[in-house]
Amino acid sequence: MAMHYKDFLRIDHMPHMWCPGCGIGIIVKAMLRAIQTVEWPINDIAVISGIGCTSRAPGYLDMNTLHTTHGRALTFATGIKLMRPDKHVVVISGDGDAAAIGGNHLVHSCRRNIDITLIIVNNNIYGMTGGQCSPTTPLGAKAATSPWGNADPPFDISSLCKGAGATYVARGHVGSGVQLERLIRGGLNHKGFAVIEVLSNCHTQFGRRNKLSDPIELINNIVAKTVNVRQAAKMSREELAGKYPVGLLHQDEEREEYYEAYKKVIQLAEAALKR
Amino acid sequence: MQKILTGNESAAWGAMCAMAQVVSAYPITPQTTIIEELANLVAKGMLKAEFIKVESEHSAMAGCIGAQAAGARTFTATSAQGLALMHEMLHWAALGRLPVVMANVNRAMAPGWSIWTDQNDSLAQRDTGWLQYYCESNQEVLDTVIQAYKVAEAVDLPVMLVLDAFFLSHTYEAVDIPGQERTLGYLPPYKPSIYLDVNEPHAFGGIVPQDVYMEFRYKMQLAMDQALEEADKADEEFNRMFGRGYGLIERYHSDDAETILVTAGTATSTARVVIDDLRARGRSVGLLKIRLFRPFPAQLVREALAGCRRVAVLDRNICVGMGGIFAQEIRSALYHQPPERRPHIHGYIVGLGGRDIIPEVIEQIADDAEKRTVDDGRMIWIGLKD
Numbered sequence A: 001m002a003m004h005y006k007d008f009l010r011i012d013h014m015p016h017m018w019c020p021g022c023g024i025g026i027i028v029k030a031m032l033r034a035i036q037t038v039e040w041p042i043n044d045i046a047v048i049s050g051i052g053c054t055s056r057a058p059g060y061l062d063m064n065t066l067h068t069t070h071g072r073a074l075t076f077a078t079g080i081k082l083m084r085p086d087k088h089v090v091v092i093s094g095d096g097d098a099a100a101i102g103g104n105h106l107v108h109s110c111r112r113n114i115d116i117t118l119i120i121v122n123n124n125i126y127g128m129t130g131g132q133c134s135p136t137t138p139l140g141a142k143a144a145t146s147p148w149g150n151a152d153p154p155f156d157i158s159s160l161c162k163g164a165g166a167t168y169v170a171r172g173h174v175g176s177g178v179q180l181e182r183l184i185r186g187g188l189n190h191k192g193f194a195v196i197e198v199l200s201n202c203h204t205q206f207g208r209r210n211k212l213s214d215p216i217e218l219i220n221n222i223v224a225k226t227v228n229v230r231q232a233a234k235m236s237r238e239e240l241a242g243k244y245p246v247g248l249l250h251q252d253e254e255r256e257e258y259y260e261a262y263k264k265v266i267q268l269a270e271a272a273l274k275r
Numbered sequence B: 001m002q003k004i005l006t007g008n009e010s011a012a013w014g015a016m017c018a019m020a021q022v023v024s025a026y027p028i029t030p031q032t033t034i035i036e037e038l039a040n041l042v043a044k045g046m047l048k049a050e051f052i053k054v055e056s057e058h059s060a061m062a063g064c065i066g067a068q069a070a071g072a073r074t075f076t077a078t079s080a081q082g083l084a085l086m087h088e089m090l091h092w093a094a095l096g097r098l099p100v101v102m103a104n105v106n107r108a109m110a111p112g113w114s115i116w117t118d119q120n121d122s123l124a125q126r127d128t129g130w131l132q133y134y135c136e137s138n139q140e141v142l143d144t145v146i147q148a149y150k151v152a153e154a155v156d157l158p159v160m161l162v163l164d165a166f167f168l169s170h171t172y173e174a175v176d177i178p179g180q181e182r183t184l185g186y187l188p189p190y191k192p193s194i195y196l197d198v199n200e201p202h203a204f205g206g207i208v209p210q211d212v213y214m215e216f217r218y219k220m221q222l223a224m225d226q227a228l229e230e231a232d233k234a235d236e237e238f239n240r241m242f243g244r245g246y247g248l249i250e251r252y253h254s255d256d257a258e259t260i261l262v263t264a265g266t267a268t269s270t271a272r273v274v275i276d277d278l279r280a281r282g283r284s285v286g287l288l289k290i291r292l293f294r295p296f297p298a299q300l301v302r303e304a305l306a307g308c309r310r311v312a313v314l315d316r317n318i319c320v321g322m323g324g325i326f327a328q329e330i331r332s333a334l335y336h337q338p339p340e341r342r343p344h345i346h347g348y349i350v351g352l353g354g355r356d357i358i359p360e361v362i363e364q365i366a367d368d369a370e371k372r373t374v375d376d377g378r379m380i381w382i383g384l385k386d
């Protein structure tokens, strides 16, 4: 299918604010290709974001978009989805937005298994505010708030989401836009809470402080740490240390979606009232 | 020692001079460089403080509250959305009578998203029981941080000092830094009256029944009354020791003026230039700068405005449905004055979302006020586009 990005973009809002070489562009393109191939009417999709470099994406999309507050995108999205359960809701969030200030909403969205697709751009740092530690900054890495190296252990976002009850969890990276598109499409088609964690490069804020200021070098560094899930399954714990399995990590089509369960409660209540 | 500092760096150096022991903060534009400068000062060994990395502003203030309750002098900084998110904790710090000091960089609230200055973020926290200072220069920011601790710790109430986004936070000025040793002569180490003490345990935050809650609030009010005196004393003592004083308000050519403009924050500096210029052209205009907003120095404001015919209040904020907040406060402060001491009060909404308040705008306001013959209490919007 020929891809016409311009059909999805607010070209009058260009040039965008992202640094040259930033991975967010690759991710937005993969998301748009995935959206085009699921062939939903464009007006049936709402894209929601919080605040951050990543969260600026909806500003450039020519669709229903809501640019909300830092960390709370999922709560706005939940409101939209419950009001219009027949429509499609996609959230795009940075690692800080999703897992620091918004961490509470992340785990509870997973727990409910509401039919929302969440793309988390994990660049290991707060990009927009100038490179402070995020909950995914690796141990020992330098950041504006850890000039001597980070002492706070990082989250594994995908494992966190799986543990909290998300029914589709995948991890991709900016080194493979094709794989990423496939993983996002899987998330869009999944009925339930779908999380796609994307390992991305913020060479400006993370790379610069950690001797990886060249975007290509940083992307290569990220790719070198990834290992395909199938291969990972055959590896020992020791071999997997410091590695990030990529691909579809978890899928459960059995668990009931939140609104489906909620509808039953409504029916019960209505039946009781009629009696 | 003199240094060229931004407004944000001045706030950090103020906290360094005051020897804050715990800093708990979350980054937000345009506050970020306050925290980064504090991190630098700690990294260079110039400040011995613990830095708590938190997940949001709500936790940042909670961290300060915890540390302060454990007996430490604390500092934090934020802006706009961050301050709004702190709201619950602002009440906690004030009702818990914990003298936390915080710098807030005035930034407009979203949506639509803006990182530029206006006063709605801090003024929305007016009723939380925090003292509020509005600063005009980088020197005043640094000095006010030090004064803030003095006043806060004297009355056991938290203090917020406010500086304009970018106009102050990111512009450089030569700033005199008293240093820790000289500051110590002015501000002794923090000695809390009660705190979480292993030798003498206390319980904070208990449930308060209907028959005593009101008394807690009344005591806060008494503390606020006392804060007015303490703020005045703190400024005078600061002036004696360091040769700089600001007053709680400042009157500039206002004694004999027929028209007095009222400002807070950086618009004050611009207004001074305009007043000089208009005076040179024979116009009877003056200026009143409000530095301390909470507690409101009502008596000083009454005295400053008693002799003039009209007051033009520049509000870089809007209480939608009522008007500019400084104008409202001044109106209510003057309400009980006899008619001959009660000038007309015209409220101007100006410079929201960082729109520049240039000299021409201030002159336009002075011109407009001089032409008005009735005091109809309506808000007047300046520079609106069609």
Ligand SMILES: Cc1ncc(C[n+]2csc(CCOP(=O)(O)OP(=O)(O)O)c2C)c(N)n1
Residues within 6 Å of the ligand: A051, A052, A053, A054, A055, A069, A070, A093, A094, A095, A096, A097, A098, A121, A123, A125, A126, A127, A128, A129, A134, A202, B026, B027, B028, B029, B057, B081, B082, B085
């Ligand atoms: C309540 C609140 N606190 C702080 C901020 C400031 N802020 C904006 S973006 C951001 C962090 C961005 O990091 P991340 O979510 O990882 O996204 P990235 O910029 O890296 O894409 C912060 C702290 C804000 N907008 N609102």
Ligand code: SF4
Residues within 6 Å of the ligand: A017, A018, A019, A021, A022, A023, A024, A053, A054, A123, A127, A128, A201, A202, A203, A204, A205
């Ligand atoms: S600061 Fe980092 S995340 Fe933000 S646009 Fe630049 S490279 Fe991308």
